[in-house]
Amino acid sequence: MAERLLIGALKGGKNTKIVTLNGKKMTKMPSTLAKLPGLKTLDLYNNLIPKACPEISALTQLTVLNLGSNLLEEVPEEMKYLTSLKTLHLFRNRICRFAPGACDGLQNLILLNLNNNRLTQLPREINRLKSLKLLNINHNQLTSIPRELCFLEHLSELHSNYNQLICIPEEIKFLKKLQKLFLVRNNIEVLPEGICDLKKLRILDIAGNIIQIFPPGFQNLKLREFYCEDNPLFLKRPFVAEQREVIWSLKEITSRFVMNELAKNNPILMDAIEQYPEVRNIISEGKNCAICGKFFLTIWLECVHFVPPSKNWKISKNLQLVPLRVLLCSYKCFNQRDPEIFGISQE
Ligand SMILES: [Zn+2]
Structure with missing residues (x-):
């Protein structure tokens, strides 16, 4: 046919x-x-x-x-x-x-x-x-x-x-x-x-x-x-993070030291790091603290920062504040945080 x-x-x-x-x-x-x-x-x-x-x-x-x-x-x-x-x-x-x-x-x-x-x-x-x-x-x-x-x-x-x-x-x-x-x-x-x-x-x-x-x-x-309807977005309410100081591993302590010295252009470390690709690999995973700007490796405090959405966005009615992920390096910084930053309870 x-x-x-x-x-x-x-x-x-x-x-x-x-x-x-x-x-x-x-x-x-x-x-x-x-x-x-x-x-x-x-x-x-x-x-x-x-x-x-x-x-x-x-x-x-x-x-x-x-x-x-x-x-x-x-x-x-x-x-x-x-x-x-x-x-x-x-x-x-x-x-x-x-x-x-x-x-x-x-x-x-x-x-x-x-x-x-x-x-x-x-x-x-x-x-x-x-x-x-x-x-x-x-x-x-x-x-x-x-x-x-x-x-x-x-x-x-x-x-x-x-x-x-x-x-x-x-x-x-x-x-x-x-x-x-x-x-x-x-x-x-x-x-x-x-x-x-x-x-x-x-x-x-x-x-x-x-x-x-x-x-x-x-x-x-x-x-x-x-x-962004129908997502379990974090809502602004006072989170009470369990404040338990964590003992840092030797790797964490050393990595933080190395990363923060490199950020300061420490010439001895900058020369030395050239010889250790495996160390460069490890510290490439480093992240910045949202409060003090210093580096950390695997131990951080996860927090949520609530910011108003841009005025130019046409948005879902359920969204008054955008919850953003921020990471802090320590409880010292957690205690100095912006009032719009809240800890996330891990339980
Ligand atoms: Zn910090």
């Missing part, structure tokens, strides 16, 4: 630019497609197609392919021949994997819509989609985002609502053009500090996760819209 439907299109011969065959109950792609090498748009939305046909590889001029609402179980390998493709709709299929090599030729793809599928992970090869600006992966079963995704330098919108993400890679900071990030209804507990480096980010929606506190610097994001 599909072949018959294409006869009309074929009358236009090699000049045919658009083929639309929606809702025709087609169970396979028409192999006659190979005779339309100049085709620009192929719309096979809402059929019963379980896989791509090999003939599609002739469509090297194709810029738009809609295979939404079909029965595909994988992102077809044949996609790699569609080197002009800019828009690829694969939403509402049964896709649970990418065929090997599927991403190889898609260096011009701008929009990839994989909403409503069964993906549990994205392949590392996603980084071959060099031109990608919009990625829709809502309503899948993703538990993680590969760090390779963070190297798509043109990505401006990532829609990953209704997945099972636990965390976001720190490398998200490399998505310098990201403007919209949607992470509604996942299982995210902590946002990476790298999110604070996203200078172009304007819309962030993290409603329905398990976030209690935001990374330091979060309040400086230039957001226009920020939604």
